[in-house]
Amino acid sequence: MRVLFPLLAALVAVATARDDLATASTTSTTKTRRTTKDTKRSLRRKAQDENNANRELFALDKKGFLSIPQDDPNPVGRARRLSYRAPFWEFTSYDSYNPELVNLTMAAPGGILGQAALGEQSATIAGQLDVSVATSLGVLVPPLQAACLTISETGECLEHLDSYLHLYSALAPEYQPAAFQFYDSDYAFARERITSSPAFITRVNRVGDIPFTQANVTGYNAITGGVPLADLVAQGRVFIVDFYPFYQDGVLEAAPHSVLEAPTAVFFLDGPPKKGSSIDNLSKFAATTRLMPLAIKYNVQHSYVVSPKDPHADWFLAKAVFNCLDSDVNSILHFALHSAIANVAIAAQKNLASEHPLFRPIELAAAENFGIIFAGLELLVSPGGSFDTDLSLSGSSVKNSLFPYFMQRFDWRVAANLSGDLAARGVTDIPGFLYRDDAAAIYNALYAYSEIYLAAFYKKPDSVMKDAELQGFLAALTNTSDSIAFLKGFPTTADVTNIKEVSALLTQILWVTGVKHHALNSYRSFNFDSVFPSHPRKILAPLPPRKGTLSDDEVQQDYISGAGFTAAEATSQDRYTPDLTTLEIANPLALFLSTQILAFVFYPLLQKPSRLTNIYLSDTEGLLMAVAAVALRQELRAISARIVKREAANIDSPRYLLLDPATLPLNLYV
Numbered sequence: 001m002r003v004l005f006p007l008l009a010a011l012v013a014v015a016t017a018r019d020d021l022a023t024a025s026t027t028s029t030t031k032t033r034r035t036t037k038d039t040k041r042s043l044r045r046k047a048q049d050e051n052n053a054n055r056e057l058f059a060l061d062k063k064g065f066l067s068i069p070q071d072d073p074n075p076v077g078r079a080r081r082l083s084y085r086a087p088f089w090e091f092t093s094y095d096s097y098n099p100e101l102v103n104l105t106m107a108a109p110g111g112i113l114g115q116a117a118l119g120e121q122s123a124t125i126a127g128q129l130d131v132s133v134a135t136s137l138g139v140l141v142p143p144l145q146a147a148c149l150t151i152s153e154t155g156e157c158l159e160h161l162d163s164y165l166h167l168y169s170a171l172a173p174e175y176q177p178a179a180f181q182f183y184d185s186d187y188a189f190a191r192e193r194i195t196s197s198p199a200f201i202t203r204v205n206r207v208g209d210i211p212f213t214q215a216n217v218t219g220y221n222a223i224t225g226g227v228p229l230a231d232l233v234a235q236g237r238v239f240i241v242d243f244y245p246f247y248q249d250g251v252l253e254a255a256p257h258s259v260l261e262a263p264t265a266v267f268f269l270d271g272p273p274k275k276g277s278s279i280d281n282l283s284k285f286a287a288t289t290r291l292m293p294l295a296i297k298y299n300v301q302h303s304y305v306v307s308p309k310d311p312h313a314d315w316f317l318a319k320a321v322f323n324c325l326d327s328d329v330n331s332i333l334h335f336a337l338h339s340a341i342a343n344v345a346i347a348a349q350k351n352l353a354s355e356h357p358l359f360r361p362i363e364l365a366a367a368e369n370f371g372i373i374f375a376g377l378e379l380l381v382s383p384g385g386s387f388d389t390d391l392s393l394s395g396s397s398v399k400n401s402l403f404p405y406f407m408q409r410f411d412w413r414v415a416a417n418l419s420g421d422l423a424a425r426g427v428t429d430i431p432g433f434l435y436r437d438d439a440a441a442i443y444n445a446l447y448a449y450s451e452i453y454l455a456a457f458y459k460k461p462d463s464v465m466k467d468a469e470l471q472g473f474l475a476a477l478t479n480t481s482d483s484i485a486f487l488k489g490f491p492t493t494a495d496v497t498n499i500k501e502v503s504a505l506l507t508q509i510l511w512v513t514g515v516k517h518h519a520l521n522s523y524r525s526f527n528f529d530s531v532f533p534s535h536p537r538k539i540l541a542p543l544p545p546r547k548g549t550l551s552d553d554e555v556q557q558d559y560i561s562g563a564g565f566t567a568a569e570a571t572s573q574d575r576y577t578p579d580l581t582t583l584e585i586a587n588p589l590a591l592f593l594s595t596q597i598l599a600f601v602f603y604p605l606l607q608k609p610s611r612l613t614n615i616y617l618s619d620t621e622g623l624l625m626a627v628a629a630v631a632l633r634q635e636l637r638a639i640s641a642r643i644v645k646r647e648a649a650n651i652d653s654p655r656y657l658l659l660d661p662a663t664l665p666l667n668l669y670v
């Protein structure tokens, strides 16, 4: 627009000159010349008036609609407008909406406007889910049902561990889950801990922290190359994902017709450090170093250890049992991101004027979040909801125990600080940690954008400190006396004092909603979490008391698909609540399809234009903001290209595209 004005002026000048020439060639009378001079004067005056008006307009546009409060040219109007909104939002408890939600410790939207927003968003989400379920049914059921009937006219198509290969292959390529061809791969199993399921892996610092000895691990020397377990630990090469503490804390309870186990999985870096390198820097391991599984220990039903060198059926079952719980626990961990961002959104509504540069980004990042939370509670954890029907943990236990557990332990410094989180778990340097790589690249791009965006407002050294709305926003979330509004670890007014710190805050919010949420949910569910037989959503039978008693088919039929049940057992299991009445074939397929539809609903939902690559938080602002947004888009596209190229070359494990910026929404949806 700065360029546009001189262009307009030049056009006016050219037009005027052309008028002059035309007039001179067609008239010779003085009167006419006088008239022409008057016309020229009039035109010049008009052009000058337009010029002045445009200058004022452009000056206003350059300044923009947004401002921090101390720089607002109309503070009275700003305060009045905020008074129409802020008093009508409240932090309220979840049980004010539903007494059954009494254990949830974060905030639901209260006040007249908070309630209205929840009602409006809930209706929107319900409508979107209806469409998405219908789409999912259309995409999945016909080809999977047809493939099943091709295998067996009576629908007995889930008898073997490789049965699902045929079913998934029947889907159109764009709908096939990333992990389905790697269901029996130990490398893929380990790699999930540094790609699609990265939240819990932690370095083991003391060999005594491993709940078994190397003598308990069948084929230990063959697996590790004979390096003693204590040496592996000392070299920083051993990692653990331990679900037993959740069980010990009493927050896990099996869903109907599912058997509960809370295993401990131990992994190690298979490959030597480079010659002469320090063992405390894992990045110095050879490029061929891979994270691989060492063993899985049961803790609830039994206490034996299963390794990759035990009979295939036992090892496959152990991995499936581990994955089954991993998926459910992660889904609830992810749900705590939704509830935390609800607090952030309420604080923004109560403290930030619409003109504040942080208000619009938060509003966009939290779009429809209240509706998502309540729809999730209704559909997933209510009696007979998806947890009871399709998943491994009971809806009541999730609602009363596990979700509150993650709320109580929520810490913004862990949830929103990638490097701090990874460092605390000692996993910063794991080779091939693609979640780390992709998430960090996008974080850096978002930070660069945030800093440019906010620099237009926080121009003076004391701008941040004097921003009363920002101070109020931070105080609302860090006041320990307001227990439901309080967000542990959220930056206080003492933590946010300059442009870098407020830029980091905005980056963290955008990163949690636009990146971390999708690392833990969304496309992950269908591509990894629900890929049978390696990721069953329920374990259907008690685990064997010892190893060596099962065949692969028994694992599949009795524990994973249910195809091994007799008709009487199947009826007594009563596990076919999913409304798939159009299916006329065996119930195990109905159970499988129900889990797939539950996972696939994300696909249609996520095809919305509010993408991270379309970020433009400042659409009321001027050229500099647009330049920053375009620069971010270009950087995100460059990151996307690198990820897509990397995964195109990946042929021995599921493609990890969950953090491809081209597919990431801007908000934590859904």
Ligand SMILES: [Fe+2]
Residues within 6 Å of the ligand: 334, 338, 517, 521, 522, 668, 669, 670
């Ligand atoms: Fe979500």
